[in-house]
Amino acid sequence: MDSIAITGGTRLNGEIPISGAKNSAIKLMVASLLTEEPLRLTNMPRLRDTRFLGQLLQHLGTNITESDGPDGPESVLHTRTIRSHFATYDLVRQMRASFNVLGPLVARNGQAKVSLPGGCAIGGRPVDLHLKAIEALGVTIDLHEGYVYAQAPRGLKGADIEFPIVSVGATEHAMLAAVLAKGVTRLGNAACEPEIEDLADCLNAMGAQVEGAGTPVITITGVKKLHGASHAVITDRIEAGTYAVAAAMAGGEVRLTNTRADLMEALLVKLEEAGVGVTRLNDGVVIKRNGARLKAVNIDTAPYPGFATDLQAQFMTLMTLAEGESVIRETIFENRFMHAAELARLGADITVSGSEARVRGVDHLEGAPVMATDLRASVGLVIAGLVATGETTVSRVYHLDRGFERLEDKLNACGAEVRRIHGDGIDE
Incomplete structure (x- = not known):
């Protein structure tokens, strides 16, 4: 099993290009199941998660061709026919978002058998909201031995679905199914x-009729079939926010390109409150810190446009060196403070009580062996290693590797000392 070693103490200076958004790309890939024509996705990230999903889609009948085109990395996904409606546990357990093949399969094929998902250990994250939404569209759902059996031999029908809580995954899943449902x-x-x-932009390019995406009310008028399209994956605001925090933590000046400041404004405001220099550009952001000590800042995670839960671990890491005490409240997921204990191994002073963490800034962190517990926690530990004395x-x-493309290369290009140690003990 690979590990990453970081030698701390170097400021970051340079430019980091931001990849396409993982959280968007994997749902766009699933959309290819809805049409018999090719779907071309550009600005595609090459990640462990996209590879996992690609394996599942190929099992279901999708042909995938990857290349480096004029618009960057691209994938062409072509599901001429659905060869299988069965998504096995071994294929689904590796990535939670793969469960979203259920809706498109039953929308196009009338039936699906999909394993209940796995994923990071950051709380239960039940899929009941997904299933209730799919049921509302006229699908019969049965659960047996860890599998969801879905049937709609007469097709899906439009419905009025009110989510009891805001759920990104359930909203996307309902959209993916409803585009082929009869009615509104x-x-x-x-x-x-x-x-x-x-x-929504990708689905509309494929011939769907989706209105209101980006607002609390989305209206979808079903169509009989979708066609092929070409679509550029949106920039990854979580990756951009992560490198913004890394630059703020290490000091120096880093320009983030191929991104948009408005997508991470909640983070940028908090960085400014902490004493970090932020310059918003048309095509990116510049993060600058001259070495002055950070100031403690409180955050509450919240659905967009609030502070993203996927940036909470990174920001907690930043606050470990801030002057004073910061309070971090996690309102989205339970059990998402597991990185606090690992940060404490580096010398951080953090007290966790339920959904609240109090971080009292220390003068410095010291390198030590630590263990990643989930995707965002792992990069938070890498950020800590950038400033810890010695080696982390x-x-x-x-x-x-599920969510960050070429992390070592991007950080090292700005002066960091990060290397990968492969399971065979060979450094890279």
């Missing part, structure tokens, strides 16, 4: 994340 579907209390808008080794970095 209204999604109330829908998620407003930019990735929702990106999915982060194990179980397969989590990291």
Whole structure:
């Protein structure tokens, strides 16, 4: 199993290009199941998660061709026919978002058998909202031995669906199914994340009729069939926010390109409150810190446009060196403070009580072996290693590979000292 070693103490200076959004790309890939024509996705990230999903889609009947085109990395997904409606546990357990093949399969094929999902250990994250939405569209759902059996031999029908809580995954899943349903579907209390808008833009390019994406009410008028299209994956606001925090933590000046400041404004405001220099550009952001000590800042995670839960671990890491005490409240997922104990191994002073963490800034962190517990926690530990004295080794970095493309290369290009140690003990 690979690990990553970081030698701390170097400021970051340079430019980091931001990849396409993982959280968007994997749902766009699933959309290829809805048409017999090719779907071309550009600005595609090459990640562990996209590879996992690609394996599942190929099992279901999708042909995938990858290349480096004029618009960057691209994938052409072509599902001429659905060869299988069965998504096995071994194929689904590796990535939670793969469960979203259920809706498109039953929408196009009338039936599906999909394993209940796995994923990071950051709380239960039940899929009941997904299933209730699919049921509302006229699908019969049965659960047996860890599998969801879905049937709609007469097709799906539009429905009025009001989500009891905001759920990005359930909103996307309902959209993916409802585009081929007969009649009109209204999604109330829908998620407003930019990735929702990106999915709607792609579906509309394929011939769907989706209105209101990015607002709490989405209206979908079903169509008989979708066609092929070309779509550029939105920039990854979580990756951009992560490198913004890394630059703020290490000091120096880093320009983030191929991204948009408006997608991470909640983070940028908090960085400014902490004393970090932020310059918003048309095509990116510049993060600058001259070495002055950071100031403690409180955050509450919230659905977009609030502070993203996927940036909470990174920001907690930043606050470990801030002057004073910061309070971090996690309102989205339970059990998402597991990185606090690993940060404490580096010398951080953090007290966790339920959904609240109090971080009292210390003068410095010291390198030590630590273990990643989930995707965002793993990169938070890497960020800590950038400033810790000596060497920090982060194990179980397969989590990291799920969502960050060429992390070592991007950081090292700005002066960091990060290297990968493969399971065979060979440094890279």
